[in-house]
C-alpha cells in the first residue's frame with residue numbers, strides 16, 4: 001500500500017532493538033483518513049470472505065480494527081491483556097509475550113463473543129515475532145471458530161512471525177512489509 005509506505009518513510013523513526021516508532025500517525029496519535037484507507041484496503045483484500053467478526057488485541061490494534069470493522073459491517077471484539085472485574089462468564093485464555101514490553105501477559109476473551117459459527121478476520125498494527133498473532137489464533141481455535149485470515153498494517157519481514165503464520169497455512173495480508181531497517185535506511189519488500 002503505497003500511501004502507507006510513503007508515510008512510514010516520512011514519519012517512522014527506527015529505535016534500538018528493532019522497534020519502529022509510528023506513534024505520530026498509527027498507534028498514539030492516529031491519522032484517521034490514513035487508517036480509513038487501511039480499513040478500505042483490508043476490505044478489498046478480504047472481499048468475498050464470509051467474515052462475521054473482527055478480532056484484535058488491546059490496546060493499539062483497537063482503533064485500526066474498529067475502522068476496519070466498519071468496512072465489513074461486523075462487530076469488533078478485542079482480547080484483553082489482564083483479568084478485569086468487569087468480565088463475567090466463561091473465558092477463553094492464552095498467553096502472549098509482548099515484543100515491546102518484554103513480558104508475558106495473560107490474554108482473555110469472553111467465550112460468548114466468539115462462537116463456532118464465527119468466521120474471524122484478525123487485525124493488528126505490527127507483526128514481529130508473531131506472539132500476539134499466535135495468541136489470537138489460539139483464542140479463535142479454542143472458540144471453535146474459523147480463521148479467514150490476518151490483516152497486519154506493518155510486518156517486519158526480517159523477524160520470524162510472518163514465516164510462522166504462513167507455514168500454518170493462514171492467509172496473511174500485510175500492507176507494508178519491511179525488509180530491513182536501520183537509523184538511516186528502511187527498505188520494503
Ligand code: 5GP
Nearest residue numbers: 018019020099126127128129130131132161
Ligand atoms: P509480535 O507479537 O509479533 O512479536 O509483536 C507484535 C506486537 O508487538 C504488536 O501488537 C505491536 O503492538 C508490538 N510491536 C512489535 N514490533 C513493533 C514495532 O517495531 N513498533 C511498534 N510500535 N510496536 C511493535
